[in-house]
Amino acid sequence: MDLYLLLVSSFLCGLLVLDNLQFAQVSLSRPSLVGLLIGWLVGSPIEGASLGLGIELCYSTFLPLGGNVPPNGAVAGTISALVFAFAGRYYPFAFFAGFFSGFLYAGLDVKLRQIRGEWSKIVENEVSDGKIRLNFWMAKSLMQENISAVGFVLFFSVFFFALAVFLRFAFFRDILRMAHFMVLWAALSAILHKFAGYVKNDRYKK
Amino acid sequence: MIDTKNRICLFFRSFFIQCGWNFEGLQNIGFCYVVSHWLERVWGDEDKLKKSFLRHLEVFNTQPHMSGFIIGNVCSVEEMLSAEEDAARKEKMEAGLKTIKKALASSFASIGDRLIWGRIYPLTTIVCLLMWLGSGFYFWLGAGSSNSKLFVAGGPVFSVFIFAAVSLYFRWKGIGYGYKCAGNVSCGLDLMNWNKTLSRLNFAGFVLCFLISLFSCWEVFEAAFASLPPSWAIFKMLLVVSSFALAPVILKRKRTFLSVTGAVFGFSFVAVLILRVVGVRVLW
Known part of the structure; x- marks a missing residue:
C-alpha cells in the first residue's frame, strides 16, 4: 500500500465530495467519474470506473429530495477504487466496501447538517447585530465537509484493507462474488421498473 | 433585463446555494450568500441591508439547478423594493416577496426533483452504460472484456458533460427569466411544457433500460454457455x-x-x- 497515493486520493475525494451538495452539483461527485479519477491515480482506471458505475446504478434509487440524505457516491467511488488497488484486487470485495461506505458516510453527513443547523442560528444573530460575514460561514461549511470526507476515506480505507484478510477464505469470496453479480442485475431491474412506472403513470394520466 | 456582469456574478454564486445546508433553515445560508452581493448593491442604508439579509435567512429550499428562477425574481423585487418610497406599498411588496419565494421554491422543487434527479441523472448513467456496451465493455456484468479504454474512460466524462450542460443551462436561463418576471408568482413555470418533457424522458429511459437489460442478458447467456x-x-x-x-x-x-x-x-x-x-x- 502506497501511503502517499492513499493521502492524495483522500484529498481528491475531499474536493470532489463538495460537488455532492455544497458546490455546483454538476455530478463531478458521481461514483463512475470519481472511481475513474481515483482509479487512474492508483493505477486501475478501468476497474475504478466500472466499480463506480456499479455503485452508481445501485444508488440511483436514492434521490436527494427534501431532507433525505442519500448514500454518498464520491466516498463510495473512492473507497472502492482504493480497496481494489491496495487490498487483494478482488472486484466484488472492493465493490461492497465502496457500496456500504456510501451509506456510512450518509450517517456522518446527517451529523454535519445538524451541526450546521446550530451555525444557522449564529449567522442570524450575527446579522441582527450588524456583523455580516457570510463568506466565513461558507468557507467553514466547505472545510467541515472536506475534512470529514478526507478523514472518513482514510479511516474506512484502512478498515477495509484490514477486513481483506478474510479474502483468503474461498467461502467469503464465493458469497461476495455471487452477491455482487446479483446486486448489479437487481440495480438494473430497479431502474427499469422505475422508468416503467413513470411510463405507466403517463399513460394513466392520458 | 439584467446586465451581464451581475448575471454572471449571480450565476457563479448560485453554485453555493446548498453550501451550509442544514436541517433548521435548509438552504437559507446558501441562498442569502447568493443574493448578498446584489443586496449590498441595491441597499445603501445599513439597517435596511440588515433587514433584507434577515429576510433571506428564513427557511428556504428548492431544487438547486432551478434556483435561478427564484434568485432572478427575488433580485428584481429587492431592486424595486429599494426604489419604493411609499411605506405601505413597501410593506405589501415585502409580504409579496415572501409569497413569491415560497411558491416558486416549492413549484421548482417539484419540477426540478422529477426532471433532474428522477430522469436526467439516471439517464446519464444509462448513457455511460450504453457507451460501454457499444464499445464491447461489459466487464461490470462479469462477462466479456474491455476493448476500448478510450470509450470506458469517456463514458463517465460524457455523462458528467451532459448533466452539467443541462444543469448549467437551467441555472443561467433561470436567472435572466426570473429577473424579467419581476414579482410574478408563476415565473418560469411556462418556460417549457414540463410534463411533456418528463414524458419523453420517461419513455427514453424505459426504452434504453429495456434494451440494455435485453442485450446484457444475451451477453451473459452467451458467455455462460460458452465457458x-x-x-x-x-x-x-x-x-x-x-x-x-x-x-x-x-x-x-x-x-x-x-x-x-x-x-x-x-x-x-x-x-x-x-x-x-x-x-x-x-x-x-
Missing part, C-alpha cells in the same frame, strides 16, 4: 432472472435498495453454504 458446464450456466441465468424479479418486489413494499442488497447477501450466503455442504465447488 461453463450447462448446469452452472443455467444456475447463473436463474440468478439473473431472480435478481431481476427480486428488486421490484422489495422496492414495491416501500423498502430501499439496501433491503434488496441484504436479501441478495442472505441468498448468496445460504446458496454457497448449501453448495459447500453437498461438496459442490462453486464455478463462475
Whole structure:
C-alpha cells in the first residue's frame, strides 16, 4: 500500500465530495467519474470506473429530495477504487466496501447538517447585530465537509484493507462474488421498473 | 433585463446555494450568500441591508439547478423594493416577496426533483452504460472484456458533460427569466411544457433500460454457455432472472435498495453454504 497515493486520493475525494451538495452539483461527485479519477491515480482506471458505475446504478434509487440524505457516491467511488488497488484486487470485495461506505458516510453527513443547523442560528444573530460575514460561514461549511470526507476515506480505507484478510477464505469470496453479480442485475431491474412506472403513470394520466 | 456582469456574478454564486445546508433553515445560508452581493448593491442604508439579509435567512429550499428562477425574481423585487418610497406599498411588496419565494421554491422543487434527479441523472448513467456496451465493455456484468479504454474512460466524462450542460443551462436561463418576471408568482413555470418533457424522458429511459437489460442478458447467456458446464450456466441465468424479479418486489413494499442488497447477501450466503455442504465447488 502506497501511503502517499492513499493521502492524495483522500484529498481528491475531499474536493470532489463538495460537488455532492455544497458546490455546483454538476455530478463531478458521481461514483463512475470519481472511481475513474481515483482509479487512474492508483493505477486501475478501468476497474475504478466500472466499480463506480456499479455503485452508481445501485444508488440511483436514492434521490436527494427534501431532507433525505442519500448514500454518498464520491466516498463510495473512492473507497472502492482504493480497496481494489491496495487490498487483494478482488472486484466484488472492493465493490461492497465502496457500496456500504456510501451509506456510512450518509450517517456522518446527517451529523454535519445538524451541526450546521446550530451555525444557522449564529449567522442570524450575527446579522441582527450588524456583523455580516457570510463568506466565513461558507468557507467553514466547505472545510467541515472536506475534512470529514478526507478523514472518513482514510479511516474506512484502512478498515477495509484490514477486513481483506478474510479474502483468503474461498467461502467469503464465493458469497461476495455471487452477491455482487446479483446486486448489479437487481440495480438494473430497479431502474427499469422505475422508468416503467413513470411510463405507466403517463399513460394513466392520458 | 439584467446586465451581464451581475448575471454572471449571480450565476457563479448560485453554485453555493446548498453550501451550509442544514436541517433548521435548509438552504437559507446558501441562498442569502447568493443574493448578498446584489443586496449590498441595491441597499445603501445599513439597517435596511440588515433587514433584507434577515429576510433571506428564513427557511428556504428548492431544487438547486432551478434556483435561478427564484434568485432572478427575488433580485428584481429587492431592486424595486429599494426604489419604493411609499411605506405601505413597501410593506405589501415585502409580504409579496415572501409569497413569491415560497411558491416558486416549492413549484421548482417539484419540477426540478422529477426532471433532474428522477430522469436526467439516471439517464446519464444509462448513457455511460450504453457507451460501454457499444464499445464491447461489459466487464461490470462479469462477462466479456474491455476493448476500448478510450470509450470506458469517456463514458463517465460524457455523462458528467451532459448533466452539467443541462444543469448549467437551467441555472443561467433561470436567472435572466426570473429577473424579467419581476414579482410574478408563476415565473418560469411556462418556460417549457414540463410534463411533456418528463414524458419523453420517461419513455427514453424505459426504452434504453429495456434494451440494455435485453442485450446484457444475451451477453451473459452467451458467455455462460460458452465457458461453463450447462448446469452452472443455467444456475447463473436463474440468478439473473431472480435478481431481476427480486428488486421490484422489495422496492414495491416501500423498502430501499439496501433491503434488496441484504436479501441478495442472505441468498448468496445460504446458496454457497448449501453448495459447500453437498461438496459442490462453486464455478463462475
